[in-house]
Amino acid sequence: MIMKKISLLAVAFALVGLGAQAQGNAANTTQAVQQTTPQGQQNKQKITLEELPEAVKTAVTGGEYKEWTVGEVHKLQPAEAGAAAIYEVQLLNKEQEQPVVVRYDEAGNVVQG
Known part of the structure; x- marks a missing residue:
């Protein structure tokens, strides 16, 4: 017991x-x-490729990653008032098993972070 x-x-x-x-x-x-x-960056909103600013669409579809497949796209709204949004684009090529995430500013420039 x-x-x-x-x-x-x-x-x-x-x-x-x-x-x-x-x-x-x-x-x-x-x-x-x-x-x-x-x-x-506090507010992450899922958007479509068509909703990206023209400069970002051009950078994604015509730049270094033009042969890659676009996955999810997000708009990151900054916490600070007046700060510019960042666009996060998930990309995948045929050789990669894991997607690559690239962040762009509104002008289509790649940003770090």
Whole structure:
């Protein structure tokens, strides 16, 4: 009888430990996502290729990545009032398994970050 109670307690502690570890992993994943977001960018809105400014469309379809396939496109609104939006374009070529994400300013220039 005592052994059953000890066994049940051991199982309970193991389950609590696994739950805490899962929560820790979720927190680490959230931190990793937040770190990859450019500073000052808070509002990420999914848009279509057609909704991009003309300069950005020209840069995507006629520049270095003209042979690549366009995936998701996002408009990143800055937190600061008056700051320009950044356009994030996901691109994939035949040799790449992982998409490449390129960020452009409204003039079609590639931006870092």
